[in-house]
Amino acid sequence: MSLKVPSSLVSVEWLYRNLADKDLVILNATLPKVAANNKAALQENQIKKAIFFDIKKTFSDVNAQFPNTVLPAKEFEVEAQKLGVNTTSCIVVYDEHGIYSSPRAWWLFKTMGFDNVAVLDGGLPAWKKAEFPTVLKEQTQKTLGDFKAKYRAHLFKDYKQVLENIQSQQQLVIDARSSARFTAEELEPRPEVKNGHIPNSKNLPFTKVLTDGHLASKSKLQTTFKEFVSKDKALIFSCGTGITACILALAATVAGYDKTSVYDGSWTEWGSLPDLPTEK
Structure with missing residues (x-):
């Protein structure tokens, strides 16, 4: 075996x-x-x-x-x-x-x-x-x-699906960037990218699910995610370029969430396309 x-x-x-x-x-x-x-x-x-x-x-x-x-x-x-x-x-x-x-x-x-x-x-x-x-x-x-x-196409989302979700709110978008970038208090590292976040999204900096380079304990992760959403809610994770969003996907998986996806373009795409709505 x-x-x-x-x-x-x-x-x-x-x-x-x-x-x-x-x-x-x-x-x-x-x-x-x-x-x-x-x-x-x-x-x-x-x-x-x-x-x-x-x-x-x-x-x-x-x-x-x-x-x-x-x-x-x-x-x-x-x-x-x-x-x-x-x-x-x-x-x-x-x-x-x-x-x-x-x-x-x-x-x-x-x-x-x-x-x-x-x-x-x-x-x-x-x-x-x-x-x-x-x-x-x-x-x-x-x-x-x-x-x-x-x-498995359902594990990645594109901007059109995320845009549709703003109205339907069938899934919760959770942003892994820092709180300062999420609220636009800190400018994006790419000057061509707008500042702020996707409307109706929530912020969970990826550092909040880590402890000294390790993933936080399962119980701590469960407590963290419970503050945002119930287990029956589908989640879309976003970040700057799709890297740290996957840290949240891992954390959610360990915490027992199985309806998860990653927005592949993440904020770099969303903040670059001129007609997409943003919040600060």
């Missing part, structure tokens, strides 16, 4: 115990944080067997108008196969910040119909803190995998 993740979030201890499993695929999905020094954000070492999952250049549509746009399923399938991912693989995704960009990779695989995938709680910092071994980063020879993508 092939290795299965116990949940959408696994501990460094779980990963260490299963490190030698033939079906285990470890992906490093690190992105530099916005406004961070790129060189300072990158580590020389990695977890053994780790393969770089390039969200920006490989697993986003680089020809799209807005950053981090989801790839068409067939292109995602081809690129995942190049990383050696099989239909029988067990995928653990981590990043070098703790939890930042790794949930985006987790969400992409879920969207492509693959459920045997989890985020490493605490990422590389937690792995190092536990004194588990690391190796120098290197290019590794990979055998072509047989991964198959089965796109």
